Amino acid sequence: MSETNPIWFDPTLCLIGGKWVPAQSGETLPLVNPSDGSAICQIARGGAADIDAAVQAAQAAMDGDWGRMTALERGRIITRIGQLVLDYADRLAVLEAMDVGKPLTQARADAIALARYCEFYGGAADKVHGQTIPFMEGYTVYTLREPHGVTGHIVPWNYPMQIIGRSVGAALTMGNAAVLKPAEEACLTALAFAHIAMEAGLPAGALNVVPGIGAEAGAALTAHPGIHHISFTGSVPTGILVQTAAAKNVVPVTLELGGKSPQLVFDDADLDAALPFLVNAGCQNAGQTCSASSRILVQRGVYDEVKRRMAEAYAAITVGPAMEDLRMGPLISARQKEIVSGFLAKGADLTIAAQGEVVGHAPAEGAYLCPTLFADVPGDHALARDEIFGPVQVLIPFDTEEEAVQIANSTDYGLVASIWSRDGSRQMRLAKKLHAGQVFINNYGAAGGVELPFGGVGKSGHGREKGFEALYGFSQLKTVAAYHG
Numbered sequence: 219m220s221e222t223n224p225i226w227f228d229p230t231l232c233l234i235g236g237k238w239v240p241a242q243s244g245e246t247l248p249l250v251n252p253s254d255g256s257a258i259c260q261i262a263r264g265g266a267a268d269i270d271a272a273v274q275a276a277q278a279a280m281d282g283d284w285g286r287m288t289a290l291e292r293g294r295i296i297t298r299i300g301q302l303v304l305d306y307a308d309r310l311a312v313l314e315a316m317d318v319g320k321p322l323t324q325a326r327a328d329a330i331a332l333a334r335y336c337e338f339y340g341g342a343a344d345k346v347h348g349q350t351i352p353f354m355e356g357y358t359v360y361t362l363r364e365p366h367g368v369t370g371h372i373v374p375w376n377y378p379m380q381i382i383g384r385s386v387g388a389a390l391t392m393g394n395a396a397v398l399k400p401a402e403e404a405c406l407t408a409l410a411f412a413h414i415a416m417e418a419g420l421p422a423g424a425l426n427v428v429p430g431i432g433a434e435a436g437a438a439l440t441a442h443p444g445i446h447h448i449s450f451t452g453s454v455p456t457g458i459l460v461q462t463a464a465a466k467n468v469v470p471v472t473l474e475l476g477g478k479s480p481q482l483v484f485d486d487a488d489l490d491a492a493l494p495f496l497v498n499a500g501c502q503n504a505g506q507t508c509s510a511s512s513r514i515l516v517q518r519g520v521y522d523e524v525k526r527r528m529a530e531a532y533a534a535i536t537v538g539p540a541m542e543d544l545r546m547g548p549l550i551s552a553r554q555k556e557i558v559s560g561f562l563a564k565g566a567d568l569t570i571a572a573q574g575e576v577v578g579h580a581p582a583e584g585a586y587l588c589p590t591l592f593a594d595v596p597g598d599h600a601l602a603r604d605e606i607f608g609p610v611q612v613l614i615p616f617d618t619e620e621e622a623v624q625i626a627n628s629t630d631y632g633l634v635a636s637i638w639s640r641d642g643s644r645q646m647r648l649a650k651k652l653h654a655g656q657v658f659i660n661n662y663g664a665a666g667g668v669e670l671p672f673g674g675v676g677k678s679g680h681g682r683e684k685g686f687e688a689l690y691g692f693s694q695l696k697t698v699a700a701y702h703g
């Protein structure tokens with residue numbers, strides 16, 4: 219690699235059993251920079267044979283040194299990976315910005331979050347305890363938390379570092395050996411993370427990385443009989459394919475499938491506090507966030523003011539190349555721009571309250587789109603129900619608390635929700651009523667909080683990641699009943 223090339227490793231290789239090797243087919247895929255449409259580099263086009271080799275290498279690690287390590291030793295390695303990620307944070311941020319198109323500051327925040335996952339999980343490794351259970355006379359009964367074995371991780375392109383941290387980090391912490399299939403659109407930081415993990419002393423085979431196309435490497439991973447748990451983050455249709463393939467091997471899955479997360483703003487809300495969260499939760503990462511808040515439900519008494527202030531904020535948003543570190547970068551790809559543009563066309567009958575601006579010098583080949591705020595949107599409109607996964611938010615007016623809950627709960631999804639109100643009773647009441655895996659009160663945490671259990675209900679998926687719940691999810695409970703008289 220040349221000195222000016224920010225990629226400090228060979229991106230065309232897979233990591234299998236501690237060795238960096240090309241795909242067995244010898245084939246590669248292009249990685250495209252969404253800021254200008256240019257080719258970044260080639261990556262391996264892994265296939266079923268590479269996945270099979272990776273699963274075997276992972277199983278060998280489970281049967282070898284990695285499988286014999288104590289929780290304390292594993293925790294030290296994961297913590298050391300986190301420390302190295304901090305050392306590499308600036309370089310990781312450049313890779314993520316280039317690959318995903320997210321502004322440099324957001325990419326750096328993702329690198330810090332990756333480190334934070336490693337710190338949190340690493341520190342927790344020896345604190346996941348079993349129970350002793352009172353039982354019949356003459357017995358001692360206790361539980362053990364054991365790894366599943368070989369875990370498969372299919373990661374999307376929107377937050378590669380964060381999702382690898384929360385999923386692979388937790389799996390390794392609990393002593394599983396992981397096979398990671400990053401997204402074909404963005405996988406530089408997955409490869410970088412693997413290099414860093416090896417540098418930190420992770421034993422060979424504990425982490426294996428096979429880039430490739432979803433229908434090839436991804437499908438091979440989910441169907442492989444040597445996999446004992448699958449963690450998937452992505453779309454609903456692909457999640458269904460993953461769960462179906464896993465069911466054939468009776469393998470547990472964690473699915474995180476996005477959402478249509480609402481923020482409920484009541485007349486008594488502190489609007490000064492709410493405004494930045496209302497806008498940012500829709501615009502962060504150009505709206506390509508599983509927990510993006512794409513629906514803003516506002517009570518009539520403050521509706522006009524919220525609309526006016528959000529419109530002002532939108533008009534000030536500038537969109538441009540990731541390296542310029544503006545408020546927003548391009549979407550991940552021309553394909554994603556097409557998907558989001560399709561939704562914008564469906565909104566032709568709606569009122570646009572405001573749009574941001576793509577800077578004039580943004581390359582025409584980049585996947586840029588103006589962020590758009592729609593006003594007065596009926597709760598049953600396609601733009602108010604479907605996940606758009608782009609910089610689009612809808613404002614929906616409501617009159618009563620009951621109506622707000624009904625609209626909030628009316629989509630197929632249930633990932634995150636927030637309540638903006640000073641009324642404590644209402645906060646508690648609605649926290650229970652809202653269909654969501656996470657409810658924020660007077661704040662909103664899109665993709666934040668490594669300590670906070672995270673996951674959805676309904677079509678947002680099932681299983682919980684982050685926090686100690688992730689460690690429970692990446693382990694299985696064994697009950698030991700000893701009779702000693």
Ligand code: TXE
Pocket residue numbers: 372373374375376399400401402430431432433435436437438440451452453454456457459460474475476477507508509557605606607
């Ligand atoms: O998702 P896919 P795509 C949603 C979002 C977006 C839409 C399409 O609405 O517009 O999905 O994005 C791998 N077996 N989200 O096409 O197909 C693929 O290689 C196994 C929400 O990128 O779900 C990639 O690694 N794996 C979401 C990963 O699945 C397969 C994040 C995600 O791709 C596979 C991303 C198969 N048959 C998109 N096909 C979120 N929850 O944050 C693909 N893959």
